[in-house]
Amino acid sequence: MRAFALALSLCILAACGRPAAQLQPTPTPAAPSTPTPFGSPSPEASPTPTAAHVFVIVMENHSFAQAMSGPYTAKLAAKYPVATEYHAVTHPSLPNYLALTSGSTWGxxxxGYHRLPAGGLGSQLTAAGVEWRAYMEGMSAGCFNSPYPYALKHNPFAYYGSGCPRQVVPFTHFAADMNGEVPRLVWITPGLCHDGHDCATGVADRWLSQIVPKILATSAWQDNGLLLITWDEGVDRNNHVLTLVVHPHPMTRTSSAAYDHYSLLATIEDRLGLPRLGHAVYARAMTDLLQSTQTQSLG
Structure with missing residues (x-):
């Protein structure tokens, strides 16, 4: 009988112990290493989207100081907001472009060319019914067979789903589109000379001085539009690059907040009313640089 009572006591103790183990706290999930195809909601409330257009120009391989040595670039920086502590996320070029368009470097x-799952910013825009176009300078024979100065590694949209979206077009379409119906998102990748990759800073700066005024002359930019100009990567491990936040009525001139390519993607997605992709979910959007002198906030 004593043995039976002891066994019964042990059984009761074991049964009571199980729920305690189940009540242990579960670890907080880390930021995702790969983006979801159509985004995840931001942990913070996104600003109310506007009907504004977003323009993006990605330049190449210059430090903050090198980019600022271009006279036209310096002129823009004197007039429009500058993110002074903006850093690229890695080296070399391709993973930075992927970070800008999907919220992940995908490891x-x-x-080189990597076949990634369908998704990314382009697919997100298409699924949401938002018109967009990516203008590739030098792209004369599609995404995969165009010669120099086009570079596939600077065309991230061709990596998602291993295809060439119809919205990715030669840069020769740009001028006509700026004089017509401007897409809600305009992405511009210069060729390997005009982006500063293979040619001097002065050459890239002069190219910007020819292209940026065409954007600023559009009603799409003048009516609450936003132009983001960034450099894909720096020249050292610090990866400190220039990013200009060009909008019509700036109130803030500089921000020393720590921003990166995920911040830029978050800013684009918030602006267009899209859920954030990948690490952009956890990034700080550049809202302090979007403050406007007008009553209606641009952020």
Whole structure:
């Protein structure tokens, strides 16, 4: 009988112990290493989207100081907001472009071609019914067969789903589109000379001085539009690059907040009313640089 009572006591103790183990706290999930195809909601409330257009120009391989040595670039920086502590996320070029368009580098550390799942910013825009176009300078034979100065590694949209979206077009379409119906998102990738990759800073700066005024002359930009100009990567491990936040009625001139390519993607997605992708979910959007002198906030 004593043995039976002891066994019964042990059984009761074991049964009571199980729920306590189940009440242990679960670890907080880390930021995702890969983006979801159509985004995840931001943990913070996104600003109310406007009907504004967003323009993006991605330049190449210059430090903050090198980019600022261009006279036209310096002129823009004197007039419009500058993110003074903006850093690229890695080296070399390709994973930075992927970060800008999907919120992840996908673990890629080279400039080769990688077949990624369908998704990214382009697919997100298409699914949401938002008109967009990516203008690739030098693209004369599609995404995969165009010669120099086009570079596939600077066309991130061709990596998602291993296809060439119809919205990715030669840069020769740009001028006509700026004089017509401007897409809600305009992405511009210069060729390997005009982006500063293969040519001097002065050459890239002069190219910007020809292209940016065409954007600023559009009603799409003048009516609450936003132009983001960034450099894909710096020249050292610090990866400190220039990013200009060009909008019509700036109130703030500089921000020393720590921003990166995920911040830029978050800013684009918030602006267009899209859920954030990948690490952009956890990024700080550049709202302090979007403050406007007008009553209606641009952020």
């Amino acid at each position: 890629i550390a080279d400039d």
